Amino acid sequence: xxxxxxxxxxxxxxxxxxxxxxxxxxxxxxxxxxxxxxxxxxxxxxxxxxxxxxxxxxxxxxxxxxxxxxxxxxxxxxxxxxxxxxxxxxxxxxxxxxxxxxxxxxxxxxxxxxxxxxxxxxxxxxxxxxxxxxxxxxxxxxxxxxxxxxxxxxxxxxxxxxxxxxxxxxxxxxxxxxxxxxxxxxxxxxxxxxxxxxxxxxxxxxxxxxxxxxxxxxxxxxxxxxxxxxxxxxxxxxxxxxxxxxxxxxxxxxxxxxxxxxxxxxxxxxxxxxxxxxxxxxx
Amino acid sequence: xxxxxxxxxxxxxxxxxxxxxxxxxxxxxxxxxxxxxxxxxxxxxxxxxxxxxxxxxxxxxxxxxxxxxxxxxxxxxxxxxxxxxxxxxxxxxxxxxxxxxxxxxxxxxxxxxxxxxxxxxxxxxxxxxxxxxxxxxxxxxxxxxxxxxxxxxxxxxxxxxxxxxxxxxxxxxxxxxxxxxxxxxxxxxxxxxxxxxxxxxxxxxxxxxxxxxxxxxxxxxxxxxxxxxxxxxxxxxxxxxxxxxxxxxxxxxxxxxxxxxxxxxxxxxx
Numbered sequence: 001x002x003x004x005x006x007x008x009x010x011x012x013x014x015x016x017x018x019x020x021x022x023x024x025x026x027x028x029x030x031x032x033x034x035x036x037x038x039x040x041x042x043x044x045x046x047x048x049x050x051x052x053x054x055x056x057x058x059x060x061x062x063x064x065x066x067x068x069x070x071x072x073x074x075x076x077x078x079x080x081x082x083x084x085x086x087x088x089x090x091x092x093x094x095x096x097x098x099x100x101x102x103x104x105x106x107x108x109x110x111x112x113x114x115x116x117x118x119x120x121x122x123x124x125x126x127x128x129x130x131x132x133x134x135x136x137x138x139x140x141x142x143x144x145x146x147x148x149x150x151x152x153x154x155x156x157x158x159x160x161x162x163x164x165x166x167x168x169x170x171x172x173x174x175x176x177x178x179x180x181x182x183x184x185x186x187x188x189x190x191x192x193x194x195x196x197x198x199x200x201x202x203x204x205x206x207x208x209x210x211x212x213x214x215x216x217x218x219x220x221x222x223x224x225x226x227x228x229x230x231x232x233x234x235x236x237x238x239x240x241x242x243x244x245x246x247x248x249x250x251x252x253x254x255x256x257x258x259x260x261x262x263x264x265x266x267x268x269x270x271x272x273x274x275x276x277x278x279x280x281x282x283x
Numbered sequence: 284x285x286x287x288x289x290x291x292x293x294x295x296x297x298x299x300x301x302x303x304x305x306x307x308x309x310x311x312x313x314x315x316x317x318x319x320x321x322x323x324x325x326x327x328x329x330x331x332x333x334x335x336x337x338x339x340x341x342x343x344x345x346x347x348x349x350x351x352x353x354x355x356x357x358x359x360x361x362x363x364x365x366x367x368x369x370x371x372x373x374x375x376x377x378x379x380x381x382x383x384x385x386x387x388x389x390x391x392x393x394x395x396x397x398x399x400x401x402x403x404x405x406x407x408x409x410x411x412x413x414x415x416x417x418x419x420x421x422x423x424x425x426x427x428x429x430x431x432x433x434x435x436x437x438x439x440x441x442x443x444x445x446x447x448x449x450x451x452x453x454x455x456x457x458x459x460x461x462x463x464x465x466x467x468x469x470x471x472x473x474x475x476x477x478x479x480x481x482x483x484x485x486x487x488x489x490x491x492x493x494x495x496x497x498x499x500x501x502x503x504x505x506x507x508x509x510x511x512x513x514x515x516x517x518x519x520x521x522x523x524x525x526x527x528x529x530x531x532x533x534x535x536x537x538x539x540x541x542x543x544x545x546x547x548x549x550x551x552x553x
Contacts, residue, residue, distance in 0.1 A: 099359075165396070168396055170357065170396070171392065171398070172413075173354070173357065173385060174352065174354060174385055174390035174392075175385065175410035176382050176384075176385040176387075177382075177409075177410060177413045178382055185409075186398055189398075189400045190400055192400075
């Protein structure tokens with residue numbers, strides 16, 4: 001009487017185990033597929049010219065997206081300049097100051113902002129900056145990416161600051177060190193790796209944003225360094241090439257997508273590197 | 284040990300109000316929200332003595348200790364009544380900032396907490412540096428002086444720039460004592476400083492306390508009766524937020540006036 005029961009139980013156990021394994025594999029499959037396709041379609045188009053030249057007119061072979069790569073870096077540098085100070089200081093407020101009720105509302109707002117679709121950000125900044133300034137601009141593109149970074153950076157900063165044991169704050173305060181010095185020199189210093197990690201992940205997140213840039217940075221076929229002019233960006237260039245009817249441009253789009261993915265991958269690897277010893281005992 | 288005459292201060296009249304105390308606590312009550320953790324406590328702590336605070340968990344002894352250097356204010360719910368004077372200065376006066384009080388009254392915690400981003404020497408000098416001291420000679424002198432007082436100098440003098448967290452648990456706790464001493468406080472509060480250490484490290488800390496008493500006024504919270512008996516001159520027994528009895532340690536442990544004190548020190552409850 002016990003034997004068949006036992007067998008049925010074993011079967012259920014094995015079935016569920018296999019099911020969860022298959023699902024876990026399914027999570028990894030898209031990454032492999034994406035990589036495979038990008039490498040197959042784009043790798044041959046990645047060459048020196050890709051990183052150093054502007055796009056060539058249709059029909060002419062070669063060319064690259066140097067201006068878009070530079071544009072992406074200009075946009076990200078701006079985004080970091082606007083988003084990191086506000087996000088980090090906001091996170092410091094949430095973790096070190098502020099009342100329970102106020103913080104609850106700020107956190108709630110930040111979490112809603114984290115869920116706002118990126119195209120919504122684009123439209124809002126278009127209405128707030130592009131329309132009044134009578135034109136698309138790199139500035140508006142940097143601002144929209146910066147705005148998207150703020151809630152991300154703020155929440156991760158708060159979380160890593162909360163991980164700093166209260167004993168360090170108490171020890172510093174008990175030495176007669178002022179609160180703001182305690183926060184800057186003890187708390188933030190202890191959590192610095194975590195904060196940098198949060199900033200890098202936020203940058204990686206906005207690096208590939210396309211929709212908000214369509215409304216703000218717009219894209220540009222030429223070099224520009226003026227923040228008041230439209231600027232090229234890799235996601236925009238990929239989008240423009242991908243919807244074009246030309247095979248040459250399609251290949252460039254694949255190559256661009258591959259470079260963008262590798263860039264994001266680099267950020268993720270540096271994050272891994274930074275957080276490597278985070279789980280070693282601190283005391 | 285407390286029987287030796289030179290370690291028993293002369294000015295110790297019953298019930299423990301010294302002539303010119305380091306700390307004069309009057310009618311101190313500390314509340315967290317509506318709960319009173321410390322109720323109407325008055326006592327004097329004589330300068331250059333060791334006072335042990337004993338009592339069962341939750342009796343308010345840590346809260347009492349933290350009220351002495353205003354650390355309880357970190358809890359926004361906390362509120363105090365009464366008065367504490369440090370060598371005659373009201374530490375709760377409106378004109379006095381908590382930062383100033385804490386520079387004069389140092390604290391060592393139960394869990395050793397050297398700053399993990401700093402080296403040994405940086406940990407010792409952090410209180411001075413972050414309060415604006417830049418003179419390298421003074422910093423170096425204070426480092427050696429504090430580490431010597433904390434009986435750690437010989438063990439670390441060759442690796443002052445090693446990370447503080449590379450030290451053993453007992454060494455880390457002595458480093459925290461050195462860090463507290465470096466700012467030259469007048470009073471040193473210790474909240475169960477040896478409860479997380481092995482017996483050998485505990486013995487070192489106790490020796491250290493007896494040594495430090497020559498220059499400092501020490502108040503130590505402890506769960507360890509033997510430690511209170513070995514290391515302190517005076518003992519205060521707290522129960523349910525009230526000060527039940529306060530007097531010379533020998534008296535508290537051999538001939539307490541209160542039944543509850545006797546029950547506690549003999550291990551019948553708590």
